[in-house]
Amino acid sequence: MSHPSPGFSLRSKPPSPTRGEGETRAPVTTTFTTPLPIDAVLDELAQTLASDNAAVLVASPGAGKTTRVPLALRDAPWVKGGKIIVLEPRRIAARAAAERMAQTLGEKVGERVGYRVRFGSKISRKTQIEVVTEGIFTRQILDDPELTGVAAVLFDEFHERSLDADLGLALARDAQTGLREDLRILVMSATLDGARVAKLLGNAPVIESEGRAYPVETRYLGRKADAPIERQMADAIASALRSENGSVLAFLPGASEIRRTQTFLAERISDPAIEIVPLFGALDAAVQDRAIAPAPKGTRKVVLATSIAETSLTIEGVRIVVDCGLARVPRYEPDIGLTRLETVRASRAAVDQRRGRAGRTEPGVCYRLWDEPQTASFEAFTRPEILSADLSSLVLDLAHWGVADPATLAFLDPPPAVALKEATALLRELGALDAAGRITPEGKRLRALALPPRLARMIVDAAGQGAGEAAARIAAVLTERGLGGDSVDLDARLENFARDRSPRAQGARQLAQRWVTQVKESPSPAEPPAAQDARHPLPAGRGEGREALSTGEILALAFPDRVARHRGKGSFTLANGRGAQVDPASRLAREPYLAVAELTGTAANGRILLAAPITQGEIERIFAAQIETADEVSFDRSAMALRARRRKRLHAITLSEQNLPVTPSADTATVFADALAASGFDRLPWSKALKQWRDRVMFLRATAPDEWPDLSDAALAANRSEWLEPMLTDKTALSDISAGDLSDAVMALLPWDKRARLEREAPTHFTAPTGTALPIDYEAEEGPKISVRLQELFGLNVHPAIAQGRLPLVVELLSPAHRPVQVTCDLPGFWRGSYAGVRADLRGRYPRHPWPDDPAAAAPTRRAKPRGT
Known part of the structure; x- marks a missing residue:
């Protein structure tokens, strides 16, 4: 059992009755007018939770678990006037679930059923069932580990395995075992290994419910590798509309693919009775609600959605699903400290969920843009986010909870050690953790902002220089996808955000203002100068009588490792050593320096998604404590000479350099020798x-x-x-x-x-019998070799050799005209054998040169015979 940080303890109260001790079992009293498959297990579920404080409910898509289970449990004796908290993975799902339950009770949202999400809530004193997003619950339990006034926590769609859901369950289970044994925990899912979760919850009972499964015909269309996926999706949707009745739900990986598909569809569909609507997380709530609302009578709807529509939502009238089989997921790379969005194949569980959307209300059809055999190669389940996410927020939350080692909590999948190490190092650099991994006063201040630690640090540091409001607006744009548009230029997004009067933008501005207020009202703990220097603060006094901080300066406070220098043609080098490109058409492509907020791609060649200009002077001002000036000697290959430069560097990027004279030394000799090698x-x-x-x-x-x-x-x-x-x-x-x-x-x-x-x-020369010194060629392919006119070796009966006679030389015999005649490694053998043939061939051509019958006994000579002899 772990303990939260000072200020509260999970063992500060006597434990409540365990597993419903002294409570009366009672069947469900709430009646429903429309039967759903989940109704068959509601009594069993109510009785289970009367005697057990945890359970797992596995219910197929369409069973009705999201809206029926909370209503069925609200009057259970063990609730005792407490709230039932229902966790949903997305805001749209939380709002839709609350709306549906309120309608069932004949009420408006905010009475007995309400919701709390980022940028909005509808709750009241009468609220018994509160539907919240997973992140909201994590904040709630961290701030109130006793979960005062909460009777049960229901984790819906747990199979999606978000980081917040895994953390929320681990914290809820920790609180339950140490303090609130009367707290009920129910984990619900459509595609889940119920036994694993049950074991995590102390071998909790598993209840299963069949869904309302109308038959869905699956048709495989395949996919052309050389055609854009958006064009193929538009063709498939248009074809489905011609051959089938009903509305269409199409799954695409992201907002950009949705927009392009929407454009292609507009070229193919002119029927005014067919409405094309997008559905993804960055849209305003009103636009999302329009997407999931039933199509007006006499019309059809085409909903282009991301994986946001896989679960929890029922879109009336949909009986056609078109699935591209792709999903976009975040992947954190600890070695470079970046989270990038990666387009991957959806899991088999996910595509089955998507297929099921076609059979929610009537028989349907699902078109898949891949070949049927490929399905077997899809991953069985979606990879849990905890295995591929930036864990800095999780580590900070655990430190606040009083946990230094996540292994002490009940995680279904333990966080990866490498990512934990990276997160811990970052939090220490930000001043949020001490050397022992305990949360510091500054860490508590950062955690209170409910932001990623880097962005919380950015607001705190900028606020100290009079730029808190600007930093908060930047944090709002960075954490709310799509806010301010999709320009790569952060300044452009901020301008759009300032002009945006939509409810979502207004909510974001209000939230940003709350962050600023929190920072102003929270005490700033004293911090040693060394800790400040390690964390790149701005010089004291900035903001008083000086110009405002630029967007790039503020952004660099959060991402010092992503300050980038231009290296030509829209290409940049980041301070962490990574290379990245920006769209050549963007004004940012011509900036000498950028502060980068988002990028994707490989470490060697990434793509900048969001950035702001920053000047060299601003960089030198912000990172004065981290900038190093060093004299460096390098080798210029074009000149084949050493060059000396004085370089000012921020990690992997050079801010400035000047040439210096090279002074030879042992150190320069090492550089020179390495270069020559x-x-x-x-x-x-x-x-x-x-x-x-x-x-x-x-x-x-x-x-x-x-x-x-x-x-x-x-x-x-x-x-x-x-x-x-x-x-x-x-x-x-x-x-x-x-x-x-x-x-x-x-x-x-x-x-x-x-x-x-x-x-x-190994002499340099061999001396012929005539006294001629013949150079020995040690580079010859055949071995050490001499070339000599045949007549100079007359009388030599031993083959020339070196290495004290161990190795015979290769002898190239030449004609009197110095042309090769024969090569031999056995001169006595040559005299006895092939010499006769050579003599016969050459004596007529060179009559003035001796050609004796017995060369081994003849006198060697370098000269021809006198003329006339």
């Missing part, structure tokens, strides 16, 4: 004599590897500190290196005692 040693001034000397050593090494040094390029590169760096301590360019310098450095690798032996065993 990378460029290849063939650029060095090798003399012919040094090349031959190296070849001779390598020849002997081939015969006795343990006795001779390795002078190959690889070995020279590996040992460059022994021979090359000492030579370069007074040099800065390749042109400074002479052939003599190189010869001295390389030859020094051969010990003195081997040098005389080298001359004996």
